[in-house]
Amino acid sequence: MNPIFPRLVVASLLVFALAPAVAARKGQTKPPHDVGVPFTLDAGRILLDVEFRKPDGGARRALAWFNMGMTALVLAKPLFRELQIDRGEPLRLQIAGAALEAAADEVTDGDGGFAAPSFAHLFAPRPVEAMLPASLLRDYRVGIDYRRRIFELTRGGEGAPEGVAAPFALNEKTGFATVSVSIAGQSFPFVIDAGSGYSWMRGAVLKQWLVAHPDWRRAEGAVGLANNNMLDYAFEKEGIVARLPEIAVGPVIVKDVGVLGTAPVLGALDGLVGDIFWDNWQKSATSAVVGWLGGNVLGHFKLTLDYPNRISYWRAESAPDPHDLDQIGVTLVRRDARYFIGGLVRPAGNGTTPGPAVEGVAPGDELVGVGSFDARGAGKAALLAALAGKPGEMRLLRLERNGLPFEASAPVLDLR
Structure with missing residues (x-):
């Protein structure tokens, strides 16, 4: 086995466990008052309009992905050079009234490649140019109001925020916040990750749960927002979708929680070396973890993370959508x-996994459109919305195979 291959796969799946975390920053200033700025939600992921400071003192605005599940501070190559980080200039930026600074050697240069996400793959046509880790804000109380789409930084020390309190363990270097989640009477560690649109977990652990609770199984193959990365690996294509009837984050009860249990990155070889993805990713947490809680859970709350005191606050604003x-x-x-067909989802029934629900379509076919909606050049969220609907509704898929166009009709699955 090529020893480099696992590293490349892990990098492609956006694992930053081995990337340098953002270290202590000079010149951090707390906002003079509590400040909130709007954010954009793209397929459950938070995008912020950030003001970067150029060496000449001018401002440069850019769209940045706030990612609590990765450690590196990443700039697209053109922005990296425009801000002269390659010449040793420190990175200076302002978010919600807070002035932040990071040394040049703490910033990753690149859009794609090893230990850097491909922003175009994840967000195009949105012009995302940066990824900001939670470690950048670990001196603050961070509020994410999903209903109002407001991102807040507060000074803390002014009374507890609204919501039910749940403590978390913090890796001070990476900013990873881990909470204890109760599922079927047992506790499991999960990272809070607003950078992911959906909750993912170790497939091996989920399979153990499904032995005792076969009715939790929904499908084999990532679908909808659970199809988070859209990479051509078994990781998603052979993952298991399940719906947990109830979880508890401390005293906070959340019902109808969907999760994707990932398949092994290296197939059978993972059994020999461990789970290459999760075993590396969890190095950025305080200890071993089972998975992360993504936007499908967090999005129903105003979530406040008091990093200095290591307490999260959960104010319910809506019920999860089954x-x-x-x-x-x-x-x-x-x-x-x-977009191409990576796999055909096999919906579960009574604990079994019958055949695919889409006929006449094969892996490798290009999805050209859904009805009148054109898939080429479309954003991920828009395409998933075109594929969604009420269970049993039919959708006309426009496809190409070997350059030849064809059509297929398929029903919307019921995965509640």
Whole structure:
């Protein structure tokens, strides 16, 4: 086995466990008052309009992905050079009234490649140019109001925020916040990750749960927002979608929680070396973890993370949607501005996994459109919305195979 291969796969899956975390920063200033700025939600992921400071003192605005599940501070190459980070200039930026600074050697140069995400793959046509880790804000109380789409930084020390309190363990270097989640009477460690649109977990652990609770199984193959990365690996294509009837984060009860249990990155070889993805990713947490809680859980709360005191506050604003994954049964792979069928989702029934729910479609086919919606050049969220609907509704898929166009009809699955 090529020893480099696992590293490349892990990097492609956006693992930053081995990347340098953002270290202590000079010149951090707390906002003069509590400040909130709007954010954009893209397929459950938080995008902030950030003001970077150029060496000449001018401002440069850019769209940045706030990612609590990765450690590196990443800039796209053009922005990296425009801010002269390559010449040793420190990175200076302002978020919600707080002035932040990071040394040049703490910033990753690149958009794609080893230990850097491909922003175009994840967000195009949105022009995302940066990724900001939670460690950048660990001196603050961070509020994420999903209902109002407001991102807040507060000084703390002014009384407890609204919501039910749940403590978390903090890796001070990486900013990873881990909470204890109770599921079926047992406690499991999960990282809070607003950078992911959906909750993922170790597939091996989920399989153990499904032995005792086969009715939790929903499908084989990532679908909808659970199809988070859209990479051509078994990781998503052979993952298991399940719906947990109830979880508890401390005293906070959340019902109808969807999760994707990932398949082994290296197939059978993972059994020899461990779970290469999770075993590396969890190095950025305080201890071993089972998975992360993503936007499908967090998005129903105003979530406040008091990093200095290591307490999270959860104010419920809506109930989880048990139909959040109801869509056409395909796992998608994105290549540049085009989407391809990576796999056919096999919906579960009575603990079994019958055949695919889409006929006449095969892995490798390009998904050109859904009805009148054109998939080429479309954003991930828009395409998933076109594929979604009420269970049993039919969708016309426009596809190409070997350059020849064809059509297929498929039903929206019921994955509640």
